[in-house]
Amino acid sequence: MKKIIVENLKYKYPLTESLALDNLSFEVEQGEFIGIIGANASGKSTLCQSIVGLVPHFYKGAYGGTVIVDGLKVMDHAVSDIALKVGIVFQNPFNQVTGSKLTVLEEIAFGLENIGVPQTEMLERIETVLELLNIAPYRERHPFDLSGGQMQRMAIASIIAMKPNIIVLDEPTSQLDPEGAEEVFQAIHRLSEQGITVIMVEHKMEKIAHYCNRVMLLQKGKMIDFDTPEKIFSRDDLETYGVTAPVYTRVCKALDLKIPGTDYYPVTLEQASRVLGGKIK
Amino acid sequence: MIKISNLSYAYTKNTPIFSEINLEFDRRSTAIIGQNGAGKTTLAKLLKGLLKPFDGEIMIGQYNVKTVSxxxxxxxxGLVFQNPxxxxxKSKVLDEVMFGPLAIKMSESAAKKNALEALELVGxxxxxETNPHDLSLSEKKLLCVAxxxxxxxxxxxxxEPTIGQDYAGKEKIRNIIQVLKKRNKLVMTIIHDMDFVAENFERTxxxxxxxxxxxxxxxKVFAEREILKHAHVEDPSIxxxxxxxxxxxxxxxxxxxxQRWKQSQR
Structure with missing residues (x-):
């Protein structure tokens, strides 16, 4: 089942000259884990905002084409309706915190209160996400007394608690230590295995390569490519788009070692060690 | 250049962040790594004098952090914050960068010269004339560096200088670190990006x-796999x-x- 259908999407922010999104068309199936990569200002965050309807409803500006999210045409529905289907985790967790709640637990409850979840279920859901994101010890802490990483996990927890069918994450692990980032990726991966569709913007190419089914490469609002991680990271023009391949791919490119039987280079530690392994004397 | 002796610090009683830390810093570029909540940012704020040690002493050159403002x-x-x-x-990029130099009583012309140089360095x-709040997150971080x-x-x-930076942004930061090293500055960073640490910092x-x-x-530090694992630190991909x-x-x-792999194939 197609969860996201984008056709000829064009968008320009108010008071700007150039298109932030330039004629994008793509479809995403239910349960897919999509990675979005590209240089800064390539349109990654804007694309995220267009899936949850903040573009165009909040930001205004010029809009063309259609975006259909879980059966809802974004242009014709309010952000509050779309929010029941799709949740977004912002790039900067500091921007996501309500500022009106005194504890982590209440902060996570905020979204649930807004959509009228009964209290007993609310508490169950909150406990689940506190455990899932490994922040249970901080449930009574003031949201602004958390470290950057803890705050980011709280922001993710508050969205997952809403049980959206689609979850959009804009650099969700930027403030996290490597172990914390890996935990978040695994948690999101489990959600995607349960059938939740995931769209994630991320600069950590090793993680994108490991977890995503498909990767979208953007440049100046245009879609350059949308394919498997192996195919995307095997491109030899990646750096002209302001991105670099995973370390493992860079090694195998330098040694010209492809995955046997394909035209593509390894993108994960496992693939690379298989290709390189057994050849050490 | 920095000498930390028997440093202890806590935000709330009975839960110390540090107890009796001893460290010395020379001019080697240095990365400080560890889990979220390990106390890295707290250490930076202590060095900068934004927090005062409970016990022990921090000497920065001739200054005792406890007594000097x-x-x-x-x-x-100087400290470049995690969150720009x-x-x-300020409402203009140039004013933002000139604010610091003027505040430490640099002359207007010297402040402007330094600001323009620094802005050129970060691109x-x-x-x-741009309003800093109209910049993207990655540009704001570069502005704070400047x-x-x-x-x-x-x-x-x-x-955390590399947060939110794309490939080009990371290359810029790499270059900034090199330039500062050439100017004989002590460059320190708190960072989770182990690949970046491996490629850019002498001491960890x-x-x-x-x-x-x-x-x-x-x-040497990244060779200690078991200890790193215990500290929940991942070694670099390579x-x-x-x-x-x-x-x-x-x-x-x-x-x-x-290079090494090619040798092993001969």
Whole structure:
């Protein structure tokens, strides 16, 4: 089942000259884990905002084409309706915190209160996400007394608690230590295995390569490519788009070692060690 | 340049962040790594004099952090915050970068010269009149770097400089670090990006639960896999690849690995 259908999407922010999104068309199936990569200002965050309807409803500006999210045409529905289907985790967790709640637990409850979840279920859901994101010890802490990483996990927890069918994450692990980032990726991966569709913007190419089914490469609002991680990271023009391949791919490119039987280079530690392994004397 | 003796600190009673830390810093570029909540940012704030030690002493050059004001200290040590929104408050890029130099009583002309140089270094020299809040997150971080560099302190601490940076942004930061090293500055960073640490920093310090558990040349530190694992620190991707393939050496860059692998094939 197609969860996201984008056709000829064009968008320009108010008071700007150039298109932030330039004629994008793509479809995403239910349960897919999509990675979005590209240089800064390539349109990654804007694309995220267009899936949850903040573009165009909040930001205004010029809009063309259609975006259909879980059966809802974004242009014709309010952000509050779309929010029941799709949740977004912002790039900067500091921007996501309500500022009106005194504890982590209440902060996570905020979204649930807004959509009228009964209290007993609310508490169950909150406990689940506190455990899932490994922040249970901080449930009574003031949201602004958390470290950057803890705050980011709280922001993710508050969205997952809403049980959206689609979850959009804009650099969700930027403030996290490597172990914390890996935990978040695994948690999101489990959600995607349960059938939740995931769209994630991320600069950590090793993680994108490991977890995503498909990767979208953007440049100046245009879609350059949308394919498997192996195919995307095997491109030899990646750096002209302001991105670099995973370390493992860079090694195998330098040694010209492809995955046997394909035209593509390894993108994960496992693939690379298989290709390189057994050849050490 | 910095000497920390028996440093202890806590935000709330009975839950110490640090107890009796001893560290010395020379001019080697230094990365401080460790889990979220390990106390890295707290250490940076203590060095900068924004927090005062409960016990023990921090000497920065001739200054005792406990007795000298944060304003006085800012002539010798600059801190680039993790969240640029905590740092930015002016309405023009140039004013933002000139604020620091003027605040430490640099002359108007020297402040402007330093600010323009620093903005050129970070690549924002064509946006002098832009409102900082109209910049993207990654540009804001670069602006904050420029604001600190313009004050020309001997020591510059970057708190998570690579967050939100794309490939080009990381290359810029790599270059900024190199330029500062050439100017003989002590460059320190708090960072989670191990690949970036491996490629750019001479010394690495691992903090776990308020204790320094590893400290030394970056290559030696990343060789200590078991201790790193205990501290919940992941080694760099290229180091992992070398280990998985059974190499004895600790690799820090793709180039090193490729060269060594080619040798092994001869």
């Amino acid at each position: 944060a304003a006085e200290l800012s002539k010798v040590i 929104n905590d740092q930015i408050f 924002l020299h064509e946006q002098l 604001a600190v560099v313009a004050m020309d302190p001997e020591i510059i601490v970057f708190d 310090i691992v903090i776990n639960e308020g204790i320094v558990i590893l400290d030394g040349d970056t290559r 180091t992992q690849l070398g280990k998985v393939l059974g190499f004895q050496e600790t690799f820090l860059t793709v180039e090193e690995f490729v």
